[in-house]
Amino acid sequence: MSKESADTVYEIIKTRRSVRSFTNQEISDSTLQKILEAGWLAPSAGNRQPVEFIVIKDSSIRQKISAQQFVKESAAVIVVIVNLERTTSRYGDRGEQMYIYHDSGAAVQNILLMCKALGLGSCWIGAFNDERVSRLLELPEHVLPMAIIPIGYPDEDPESPRKIPLEKVTHDEKYEEKKIKEYLMSLVD
Numbered sequence: 001m002s003k004e005s006a007d008t009v010y011e012i013i014k015t016r017r018s019v020r021s022f023t024n025q026e027i028s029d030s031t032l033q034k035i036l037e038a039g040w041l042a043p044s045a046g047n048r049q050p051v052e053f054i055v056i057k058d059s060s061i062r063q064k065i066s067a068q069q070f071v072k073e074s075a076a077v078i079v080v081i082v083n084l085e086r087t088t089s090r091y092g093d094r095g096e097q098m099y100i101y102h103d104s105g106a107a108v109q110n111i112l113l114m115c116k117a118l119g120l121g122s123c124w125i126g127a128f129n130d131e132r133v134s135r136l137l138e139l140p141e142h143v144l145p146m147a148i149i150p151i152g153y154p155d156e157d158p159e160s161p162r163k164i165p166l167e168k169v170t171h172d173e174k175y176e177e178k179k180i181k182e183y184l185m186s187l188v189d
């Protein structure tokens with residue numbers, strides 16, 4: 001990969017923001033396909049690939065899936081789900097308690113970055129009613145909703161959120177709790 005590619009990836013990672021306001025421009029099927037491919041290409045523990053996607057374009061379902069207003073206003077929603085059986089069959093509790101979160105998180109982040117690269121806005125939504133979403137999407141018991149991602153052409157350009165400086169969350173050789181504690185205390189003073 002060239003230096004230009006690395007710069008581009010860095011730029012996409014750095015400038016991606018959670019977008020919560022969308023224009024009413026539609027998303028083409030080929031664009032949506034690219035976004036789904038990005039999610040599908042994410043790594044998964046043992047390559048068990050428990051992650052699946054539900055694409056929702058129907059506005060009546062988008063209305064019901066989340067109480068967060070901007071979800072309704074997006075052009076499409078991808079619900080990232082995991083099929084528990086595919087990971088627990090090999091990894092048991094570790095699969096259920098850890099890998100499903102890693103696997104689905106990797107897929108979500110790929111989707112968010114691909115959206116950014118395609119000029120689209122998106123937002124990772126974790127606050128939803130699991131039971132309601134499962135019922136609405138007719139998920140069987142062994143399939144869990146992990147994230148809701150509204151996607152659309154952005155109608156806002158959000159500021160970067162304040163971040164704890166990298167050097168405060170990076171530790172040399174072992175965990176240095178004092179460093180991060182002192183920093184967080186300095187914010188309260």
Ligand SMILES: Cc1cc2nc3c(=O)[nH]c(=O)nc-3n(C[C@H](O)[C@H](O)[C@H](O)COP(=O)(O)O)c2cc1C
Nearest residue numbers: 016017018019020068123124125126127128158161
């Ligand atoms: C696991 C997870 C759950 C989130 N849930 C929500 C949510 O329910 N609603 C929302 O508006 N944003 C949600 N967000 C987006 C965060 O608020 C956002 O990523 C954070 O404020 C940093 O902003 P940025 O994405 O622009 O860097 C979630 C993000 C993550 C990673």
